Amino acid sequence: MTPGCAIIQGLADPDPTEPDTTAAAPADPAPNPGDGVNTVSFVSLGCPKNLVDSEKMLGLLAEDGLVPVPDGEDADAVVVNTCGFLEASKDESIGEIQRAAELKRQGKLKRLVVAGCLVQRHRAKMLDWCPDIDALIGVFDRDRITQAVRGRQPTQKDAGVDLPIYSSIAANATLAKQAMGVKNDGYYEDDGARLRLTPRHYAYIRMSEGCNQNCTFCTIPSIRGKMRSKPIDAFLKEARELLADGAFELNIIGQDTTSYGQDTGYDGQGRGLTGLLTQLNNVAAEHGGAWIRLMYAYPSKFTDGMIDAIATLPNVVKYIDMPLQHINDRVLDKMRRHTSRTLIETLLGKLRDRVPGIALRTTFITGFPGETDKEHDELVDFIRDFGFDNLGVFPYSPEPGTPAGTLHEQQAVPDDVIQHRYDELMRTQQEVVFNRHAKLAEQQPQVDVLIDAVTDSVIEATPGVTPGGRLYEGRTHAQAPQVDGLTYAQTQNGFTPGELVRCKIIAYDGYDLIAAPLDELNKTTALKVIR
Secondary structure, three states: OOOOOOOOOOOOOOOOOOOOOOOOOOOOOOOOOOOOOOEEEEEEOOOOHHHHHHHHHHHHHOOOOOOEOHHHHHEEEEEEOOOOOOOOHHHHHHHHHHHHHHHOOOOOOOEEEEEEEHHHOOHHHHHHHOOOOOOOEOOOOOOHHHHHHHOOOEEEEEEOOOEEEEEEOOOHHHHHHHOOOOOOOOOOOOOOOOOOOOOEEEEEEOOOOOOOOOOOOOOOHHHHHHOOEHHHHHHHHHHHHHHOOOOOOOEEOOOOOOOOOOOOOOOEEEEEEEEHHHHHHHHHOOOOOOEEEEEEOHHHHHHHHHHHHHHHHOHHHHHEEOOOOOOOOHHHHOOOOOOOHHHHHHHHHHHHHOOOOEEEEEEEEOOOOOHHHHHHHHHHHHHHHOOEEEEEEEEOOOOOOHHHHHHHHOOOOOOOHHOOOOOOOHHHHHHHHHHHHHHHHHOOOOEEEEEEEEEEEOOOOOOEEEEEEEEEEEEOOOOOOOOOEEEEEEEEOOOOOEEEEEEEEEEEEOOOOEEEEHHHOOOOOOOOOOO
């Protein structure tokens, strides 16, 4: 499965295929193609930002009376919310679309709707790849998902190409905003009233959309547009709604969370990201406390005030996700990352010095066009020496229309070299993590574990080591959902998902930790005194 892509609900695991251009053309639509559409299944691919879009669209469909079902074979309509960030993501999305199209050809499905980044990026090719699609929805037009699923009057709103099906694909946020009659700046969409696909106790909350960084390898600005910050009042309203709905952990997301508010004038002393974290911390306190986790931070403008906010605000967990992409100055310059090795090391040093116990997560790209063996070795040494808590690596993927894609045509790193470098980087990080976990198992520190789910596994009691019990999936503050390792908490009494349990680390299994609750480890047995 493509890194960063996951099926959240709907069809089975994908088996990506090449586009099927031999499929039979769809029959002429009936006068009311949406008649009899009462149930819908959703396949959400890609990043958490795409997941928020899926949850909002599901909320709109449920509000209109459609019933969500988990399996496409039991649904009247299937919506595939696609990812188009990388070539592999495109293949995965097309594979899911083809699976749904096969259900339609078999007469098991009435409507197939495709939404998301792949539609926005490749609108003119979608029907060539799959003629069975009934409707297309772009990233700026999710409010029209009900019309698309119901099969109402077709439109050609800003599609830019002639599409003989229902299509609502605004070319950019400005045109979409004009069509809706919206006049305010920034992020104008409403992310409230979502039908969440995450467990009840954690949620993603988006602070912005789009990006102004223009890294040379990235397609996000061409798909999602310029950065648009969500107004602080709207953000806090959504946070209150999520906390009232049972969420304990709020994971803040956006393409560039560091730059929050800079596009709308909400920046400067006590504002921007620092102001958002401060006010969100206060909202969490109103609800009895929470975990607030910062994801997708950008290194070049991360200020001392932001570091102080993470260090001092009690509901902001000591964790940060900050994609660095590389450490060599020449490669960073070619990537147009607006930073350097010196700046990165200075920032990371400040974070570790001023936020004791902070967990640092990052991602790197290997095989960027022109990357030399020496530059790769520099990255390997940096990963080994610094010791990130969590780390991901992406093999470089040339994306058409990007400056790096053009550079790839002249200075491509061979695929086998990229694979070798990827393997070496991952082995290096594995060594770092396994050594850290071995020390934790030896030191047995106390940690809070947020329980995510029960497992089928049971551990037998070992005298002097563990009392045994059933394993529950959970996470410490150092582990974000879906992307980091897990902490398995064992108990003889049972836990409830969403419960925060004080535990002691007692062992590890690769990238995962094993813990036991303190109240079970500290139990004593009173023996009857015989006189």
